[in-house]
Amino acid sequence: MDTKSKNIRYALGTKIAATILAWICFLSASGSGLYLLDHNEELTSKSYFDTSSFQLEFSNLLHNVIELNTFLIDEETIKSSGQEHKIIQNNLMRLNRINQHLSDTVNFFFLVIDTNTNEQMTNIQSPDKIKFIEDMPFNVYYNEYDSMYTTSYDSRYHYYYDFNSMLAGTNYEVYASVQEPLQIGDIFYESNITYNQVKATIQNIIILGIASFIILLACIIYLVWVTGKREKGGNIVLIFVDKIYTDIHLLLVIIAAMISIALIGQFSYYGSTETIIAASIILAFDFWIGISYFLSMIRQIKNKQLITNSLTYTILKTFTNFIKMCFDGKVFKVWLMFLLLVYAGINSIVFALSLLGGRINFLAGLIFLMFFNTLILIFLGKSLASLSIIMESTEELSKGNLDYKLNSSKISIAFINLAENLQSIQMGLKKAVAEAIKGERMKTDLITNVSHDLKTPLTSIVTYVDLLKKEALDNEIANGYVDILEEKSSRLKNLIEDLIEASKASSGNLTVKFEKVDLHELVLQTCGEYEELIKSSELDIRINSEFPTLVTADGKYMWRIIENLMSNVIKYSLKNSRVYIDIIQTTTHGQITVKNISATALDISPEQLTERFIRGDSSRTTEGSGLGLSIAQSLTTLQGGIFKIEIDGDLYKATVSLPLWISQSTDNEEND
């Protein structure tokens, strides 16, 4: 359970989910932020009367009232003002609009008093008009010099117009108010309803914004913690984004940020819901760029490669390495670098001088440069030629031609060290190979000689044991001993013969007479030879082959190989099991595959089985020398074939592949 939760913690799905959650939270947080920014007045104000929209509306109405009563008065006054027709028309239009405005409101009340005439202009029905206004929670008062306002809230009233200067030079006193509670029927009422709706929503938006921000923060902390990790305590796994050089990545992110800032700047002129949507889309893109950059940086910090993975670092490193290489003499000796500088210097100085010094000097300079560069080219050509000689010699060496002689007299001075080193490598290699060959030959000789020396006394043993058997021994136990002697001496004989054969086969000391061999025929012949053993071993041998498969091989060695495989099959197979011998033909090879089920468990590798003296049964109780498979492998290799052993549980499979017989025009042994 615990490990399962840990696995989930590092699972790719969880990470993706966390990222998407972070994205959603980011969007909602930033959306809420933008919304709050847009409705900051609703957020900060306590009532609709504090908002600038109310105050602007109120100021407009007040402005209208003052304009109407102090300036426009009525249609007659305008018409008789004697002003230009255009202005009169304009003023008439204005008068209409103001009257319209005033008649549209139900909550706005005004009282304009001309102190000279005590004439009153008002829309108030009440008898004590001043008291009516001053009883209102929100009211204002203006005259030529003064202004006064009262609100039920401790907020300021914004002056949108300079009403004092509008009233300058007049004797008007202006009272105005908006009643509370608002009555249905005008813009104040509707705006108030909207205001209250927004005010109610803002609470939820704030909660949403804060919650989103907290979840976003949690997601980012989680992502920072698990990014780059596939399991607890595991290595940091980098993804393709991390291959981007860190400084290039930073640059790309900055460019993206600048583009989005510029775009949002463009949108802010229009200012509306569309702005919010557009900004959100841009922010949504920016989030992905930002989070991928941020997490990539975190991964690289975790992997301690924030600095080393930057382009700047790489360039600096390459540059310093190059400088180091030049002066360490590892690639080129210092003097070679120096010569290069001198060469460039001479060329440029002479060219500059000849350009400066008139026509004759120019020609002389040109001729000098031609000679100089030709000389350098010849030198370079020689160096390159010697380099190609060295390359040729390394190629020969890699092909195994250790006797290839490098003509060191032709090598240019620049590469003489390389050539000498190469020659000493060649000498060392040659010596090692010669010693290896000598050692192998000595080993083979030793085995052969020892075997010969063993054979002579063994002959005596075999003969005398046989003679002893013919003597009439009264003692039954002695007869038993003689039987053991006979069995063991014949075993010894087989061992020695196998030993000689193995040593010869593995050292390649055998001559191979290639001829056309039919694998099918060979297998049938072998089964004929082993018929009685097969019958007594109770094995069911199934041969799968339809057509003659002709291969190029030495029949005698092929028989030895198949004989070894068959005797193994008979010795080691599970009683009453089936043995499959398949002969198949590939495009290049003929293949015999022998498959059987081992009687004992084969806890040994196929490679070990073909080593000398290794046997499937480690107790070595059965007869056999342990050389059979080694001989079979050596003989197959000797004939240019492939010998392969596969073990799958108790299934033992030996495959011998030999190149197919390619019929030649001189092949006149065709069957009739």
Add this chain to the structure above:
Amino acid sequence: MSSLNILVCDDEIAIVDALEIYLKQENYGVLKAYTGTQALKVLSENDIHLIILDIMMPDLDGLATTLKIRETLNIPIILLSAKSEDTDKIIGLNFGADDYVTKPFNPLELLARVKSQMRRYTALGSIAEKTNVLKTGALELDQDTKELRLDDEPIKLTATEYGIVKLLMENLGRVFSINQIYERVWNEPSFSAENTVAVHIRRIREKIEINSKDPKYLKVVWGIGYKIEKY
């Protein structure tokens, strides 16, 4: 019949003594030598009918001795050697030996080879030319009596075995594949998984060969077929 004398020559005394025992059991007279020169000396002083000669001997080796003997005598020579390579056998036989036995050998096999050589040597003059007889070495197939003889000893064959031997002896040295043998002897088309031919061949070999693992007449050409060698 007067005793036939055999010279046994090997530098290993134990082997010479052992062979003496075997040969005396078969009523042969045995003379012993331990070097090549001794062998030549014994030969010049006695009436010898067969020589068993080791190759690797001090002073004069078996091959040189064989050459010396062949200068004057035509008696059968059987070489003994620890060298088991084909090339060693070929060299030995080319030097004038009649047979080649590798150490360590089965005494009974050697004895059989001695008998075979002796029969051939002693019965040399008595062979009358017979008609309708196929012959290679000491192997004869009388087509009239349908009888196979080795060193004049009749060998019992089944009808199928006779058919196979007849086919191979009619075409001495020629290799027949299993299919070809089947089609010609059984007179019916063969099925590829048929390995009765191989079994029959092995049985025939066990009957006519001294050592069926190292056959003299009926040879296996691995991966190609079978043949009876022409001598």
